[in-house]
Amino acid sequence: MQGSNEGAEVYVNEPSNQTMGATSIGPDQARRCIDAYIDAWNEPQADTRRQILAEVMADDAVYADPAAQLDSRAALAEYIGVVLDKHPGRRIVRTSGVDAHNLVCRFNWRLVRADGTQGQESVDFVDFAGDGRIRRVTGFFGPLTPAEE
Numbered sequence: 001m002q003g004s005n006e007g008a009e010v011y012v013n014e015p016s017n018q019t020m021g022a023t024s025i026g027p028d029q030a031r032r033c034i035d036a037y038i039d040a041w042n043e044p045q046a047d048t049r050r051q052i053l054a055e056v057m058a059d060d061a062v063y064a065d066p067a068a069q070l071d072s073r074a075a076l077a078e079y080i081g082v083v084l085d086k087h088p089g090r091r092i093v094r095t096s097g098v099d100a101h102n103l104v105c106r107f108n109w110r111l112v113r114a115d116g117t118q119g120q121e122s123v124d125f126v127d128f129a130g131d132g133r134i135r136r137v138t139g140f141f142g143p144l145t146p147a148e149e
Helices: 004-013 027-041 045-055 071-085
Strands: 059-067 066-070 090-094 099-101 104-112 120-129 135-139
Touching: 027 045, 027 071, 027 090, 027 099, 027 104, 027 120, 027 135, 045 059, 059 071, 059 090, 066 071
Parallel strands: 059 135
Antiparallel strands: 059 066, 090 104, 099 104, 104 120, 120 135
16 A cells, blocks of 8 residues: 555644544544545545545554444455445535544434435444544444334
């Protein structure tokens, strides 16, 4: 993966980003990471997608949703490519604010199909590493199921 460590170094060394060993992430940092992460889901160019993810995700970041469980940032970049190839023209849009506390956040997103129609909604939960980058994403598709009576 060309340039991924360079991108991570540049990102971590920016004065506005969290320092190593941080115990919480600020709302602006969380939102920047999440928006870049979503940009990666919408990026058709593999090299650009890998670079975006390198800037906001740890190398060993893990990802899980109902359709996939991945053990690295590189695997996620490839998986996104497969999804994009299967559904050309679709995109992900964030539909909520980014709620953050300590080193975790959550946000909602929606799929928008190539024809502009609305697709499934989801909520993702994100754990951040001490350097302010994403270390785990756990996604849930659709709304919560109602409680059983």
